[in-house]
Amino acid sequence: xxxxxxxxxxxxxxxxxxxxxxxxxxxxxxxxxxxxxxxxxxxxxxxxxxxxxxxxxxxxxxxxxxxxxxxxxxxxxxxxxxxxxxxxxxxxxxxxxxxxxxxxxxxxxxxxxxxxxxxxxxxxxxxxxxxxxxxxxxxxxxxxxxxxxxxxxxxxxxxxxxxxxxxxxxxxxxxxxxxxxxxxxxxxxxxxxxxxxxxxxxxxxxxxxxxxxxxxxxxxxxxxxxxxxxxxxxxxxxxxxxxxxxxxxxxxxxxxxxxxxxxxxxxxxxxxxxxxxxxxxxxxxxxxxxxxxxxxxxxxxxxxxxxxxxxxxxxx
Amino acid sequence: xxxxxxxxxxxxxxxxxxxxxxxxxxxxxxxxxxxxxxxxxxxxxxxxxxxxxxxxxxxxxxxxxxxxxxxxxxxxxxxxxxxxxxxxxxxxxxxxxxxxxxxxxxxxxxxxxxxxxxxxxxxxxxxxxxxxxxxxxxxxxxxxxxxxxxxxxxxxxxxxxxxxxxxxxxxxxxxxxxxxxxxxxxxxxxxxxxxxxxxxxxxxxxxxxxxxxxxxxxxxxxxxxxxxxxxxxxxxxxxxxxxxxxxxxxxxxxxxxxxxxxxxxxxxxxxxxxxxxxxxxxxxxxxxxxxxxxxxxxxxxxxxxxxxxxxxxxxx
DNA sequence: CGTTCGGGTGAGCTATTGCTCACTTGATGG
DNA sequence: CCATCAAGTGAGCAATAGCTCACCCGAACG
Numbered sequence: 001x002x003x004x005x006x007x008x009x010x011x012x013x014x015x016x017x018x019x020x021x022x023x024x025x026x027x028x029x030x031x032x033x034x035x036x037x038x039x040x041x042x043x044x045x046x047x048x049x050x051x052x053x054x055x056x057x058x059x060x061x062x063x064x065x066x067x068x069x070x071x072x073x074x075x076x077x078x079x080x081x082x083x084x085x086x087x088x089x090x091x092x093x094x095x096x097x098x099x100x101x102x103x104x105x106x107x108x109x110x111x112x113x114x115x116x117x118x119x120x121x122x123x124x125x126x127x128x129x130x131x132x133x134x135x136x137x138x139x140x141x142x143x144x145x146x147x148x149x150x151x152x153x154x155x156x157x158x159x160x161x162x163x164x165x166x167x168x169x170x171x172x173x174x175x176x177x178x179x180x181x182x183x184x185x186x187x188x189x190x191x192x193x194x195x196x197x198x199x200x201x202x203x204x205x206x207x208x209x210x211x212x213x214x215x216x217x218x219x220x221x222x223x224x225x226x227x228x229x230x231x232x233x234x235x236x237x238x239x240x241x242x243x244x245x246x247x248x249x250x251x252x253x254x255x256x257x258x259x260x261x262x263x264x265x266x267x268x269x270x271x272x273x274x275x276x277x278x279x280x281x282x283x284x285x286x287x288x289x290x291x292x293x294x295x296x297x298x299x300x301x302x303x304x305x306x307x308x309x310x311x312x313x314x315x316x
Numbered sequence: 317x318x319x320x321x322x323x324x325x326x327x328x329x330x331x332x333x334x335x336x337x338x339x340x341x342x343x344x345x346x347x348x349x350x351x352x353x354x355x356x357x358x359x360x361x362x363x364x365x366x367x368x369x370x371x372x373x374x375x376x377x378x379x380x381x382x383x384x385x386x387x388x389x390x391x392x393x394x395x396x397x398x399x400x401x402x403x404x405x406x407x408x409x410x411x412x413x414x415x416x417x418x419x420x421x422x423x424x425x426x427x428x429x430x431x432x433x434x435x436x437x438x439x440x441x442x443x444x445x446x447x448x449x450x451x452x453x454x455x456x457x458x459x460x461x462x463x464x465x466x467x468x469x470x471x472x473x474x475x476x477x478x479x480x481x482x483x484x485x486x487x488x489x490x491x492x493x494x495x496x497x498x499x500x501x502x503x504x505x506x507x508x509x510x511x512x513x514x515x516x517x518x519x520x521x522x523x524x525x526x527x528x529x530x531x532x533x534x535x536x537x538x539x540x541x542x543x544x545x546x547x548x549x550x551x552x553x554x555x556x557x558x559x560x561x562x563x564x565x566x567x568x569x570x571x572x573x574x575x576x577x578x579x580x581x582x583x584x585x586x587x588x589x590x591x592x593x594x595x596x597x598x599x600x601x602x603x604x605x606x607x608x609x610x611x612x613x614x615x616x617x618x619x620x621x622x623x624x625x626x627x628x629x630x631x632x
Numbered sequence: 633c634g635t636t637c638g639g640g641t642g643a644g645c646t647a648t649t650g651c652t653c654a655c656t657t658g659a660t661g662g
Numbered sequence: 663c664c665a666t667c668a669a670g671t672g673a674g675c676a677a678t679a680g681c682t683c684a685c686c687c688g689a690a691c692g
Contacts, residue, residue, distance in 0.1 A: 014376035060330035
């Protein structure tokens, strides 16, 4: 009677699982109780797991985050994903993700062997850099993916590279260029000059890229910060731009646009699909389409976000 | 900030627990992920358990039985307790508990060192003996706790001792006495004669006593089987008898009665409280008060029953 | 400002667990 | 009735987990 046997075997598996997980006995004890060899007890316990007779339930807000992260990781084939719990006190704060980004930078920079870290735009990235614990790593390199001179010629507020270099003693490569050039030709000329080519070369070898993700709407950060004009923004939106990474605008499917400001951008373009670890850091309902597109298009292969954003991305 | 620390520590514990139990990582991997030593990862996992952040749920009928058994064991301070799942096909069958009793006997008798097993009355005990797997143990001893001659002088239907001896080759000690004598004096005389004293001596050294539990109502097994008359039964009920073990009647608090048929019984009286392993085997709603009283009074220190009965006992 | 104390940490040892392999057992089909 | 084969078993080993110990850090307190 196969059915009978299976049933009794599952019964024993359940018994073993109960004794192991709930009563907390060792497999040796269980083996004695059930009158089987220890090996068999072990098999029963794993059978109990395999047959999903037993389930684990983690009663903690973190659990939901872990699960969201795992789902995002699988859905978009990511090398890294973190979802931070929502802070009920400040439901849109970048603090949480900044802390995680900082942690990521910390652990990357802790390495004794030289590493190259490339940084993009974004408040989360900026805040992360501020939270990095100082550490002396003169052989590391920090490189900017984006020009730090804004349209009016002043140095950008986002001098993240310099700040991170301060904290690590690493060599750093800011990009001494305006964010946008006035024409495609001019851009092409500029990116070929020696110091810029050097920055590009270093960036190409980066071990980690940490980038912000901006949405392309009326509140787009690139516009708010004065890097692109209202008209330029609207043109990109008309062309289908839904998000941007280091200024590079892409559409809802994560395809890079080949027009508008993208032709005059000095920023180092993302690899598509991302081969080096490229972590996007962003939160907020407004950024959901932009993040989703970046994930779908393979513009990033890692994500750090919060619970609400993660959930919204998965629900699309 | 202690609160903050505690919180973040619990967060980490939850994370570690999730990664360990749900994602199935090793503690070493978790240690790397969370940037802590393996020892700390281990601590986080056990903290997760200790704080009950994680719970196990066993989705199997057996789980309920295991839990009932554990509760009975604790409530009544038992050395052994088994609760078998209810068979939806035959909700009052002794088959289930007989199988477990047989298993218990099997494992006791499997011992190479000589053991003494004492048997009481009851259909479950009888059925258990029939299911014992034959094994050659000539040095074991099987002893009856109860006279096997019924009122009419015939050998009792319950010759369990003989049957078990057949299957094991063990020496056996039936009790060549009527269940009840006609008077207290006569009983006292009989139990002093040599063969009976010998049986008592062996029984006193028993390693395991396996006994049935009878309820004292109109369907009491002792009456149905013809060991006590209707009038005797009614007298005991009037005296407060609620159950019996090897014929010895006790009240709702598990106190042995000192009157009626108990004065003329030849059966070996239970130890109170039970010191040697004394397992009661019984199922059925009708027996719930009798079983509960036996447990409360310490007449038995082990129980084998079914799910419904266990639940009813615990609900009293 | 130094001392004490509680809690956390990592090293390292031992128990427990997971797994592989060769073997047995019991069902199935020629 | 025997050959075949899938499934289960126990021995033994390598990986993993649990635990103890000495130590360290930071907070509370004199």
